Amino acid sequence: MTEKQELILETALKLFAENGFDTTPTSLIAREAGVSEGLIFRHFTNKEGLMDAILALSEERMGQKVQAIVTLTEPLAKIYAVIELPVKLFSEEREFWKLQFSLKWQKKYKGQSYRPSGHYLELVSVITDAFRQLGYAEPEKEVMLLILLLDGLSNQLMQQPSDEFIQSTLSFIKSKYFNA
């Protein structure tokens, strides 16, 4: 991966996150990255190829995050880590994750609608077990509820809420979970 290739990827990521995939012209990406428009197509074939490359990075980074949670031993620690995940993702690489979440709502990518990644499914399974270990009566439903909650939280994080709001939300959510 050459320097310009990375530059294109980084710029495209930023612009896609800010303005959406289909409202960001390749001409703008080229201008912002300071490269010729032709170069984008030489390296990534077409606009979709550019998105593919970004998504490949995404899978990799998400895998690392999930791994870090899965390796925790205490069930409650796992649950708290999942609760903190969206905030962590957004604070570390805001544009990157904004793009991820917004994809769900944009035009079907390559004809398929949004599909949860393998990492996501692994996480669900691990958290279900955690709830079970804590003695919750309906672990599957608890996970489902928690997902709804974190989905909504990710949603809110797009609006750049204050740090105070974020912290207060996190601790309030955590306060709802304990050994059953």
Add this chain to the structure above:
Amino acid sequence: MTEKQELILETALKLFAENGFDTTPTSLIAREAGVSEGLIFRHFTNKEGLMDAILALSEERMGQKVQAIVTLTEPLAKIYAVIELPVKLFSEEREFWKLQFSLKWQKKYKGQSYRPSGHYLELVSVITDAFRQLGYAEPEKEVMLLILLLDGLSNQLMQQPSDEFIQSTLSFIKSKYFNA
């Protein structure tokens, strides 16, 4: 509002909801509605005007829904009604509400980002009171949490989940709320 005007609006709504605002050409709207493309611009000035007209309808319909909840007397009934709101909205007018929710993620409309409507703020205030009446210690935070939950639920509703999933989710959420 003439017959063709309504037809254009209805068709645009459907297509915007399916494919997004900026990925739906006016030519397609015209073809699907069986009218000339020029007529769209004659009536709605430009593509944005078309969206404005749709959004005006939205405000009106949302107002009706909120009014129905506000007039309930029992605090728990209000909370349950809010919990049921997303499902009700999607089952009654799926495309319409899908468009609403997806707008949050699309390109900033007219340069402003998404802003909650007056109806929304009214609803928040009423539900906060309901929690207070039920004796909850931190009603504001409870509302915030509930909003996250319903935001996430709306998100999931986009994926056309099974009716069984929906019902089970609703009753599980409700089971978390009672007189404190």
Add this chain to the structure above:
DNA sequence: GTCTATAAAATGATAGAC
């Protein structure tokens, strides 16, 4: 109110030189 025809600009993509 509605349609046909057309303009004007933007956009994705390719070819060929360096």
Add this chain to the structure above:
DNA sequence: GTCTATCATTTTATAGAC
């Protein structure tokens, strides 16, 4: 690997006839 120049299409929008 990279750039310049250019093409083909699509898309928003307007003008004028009926």
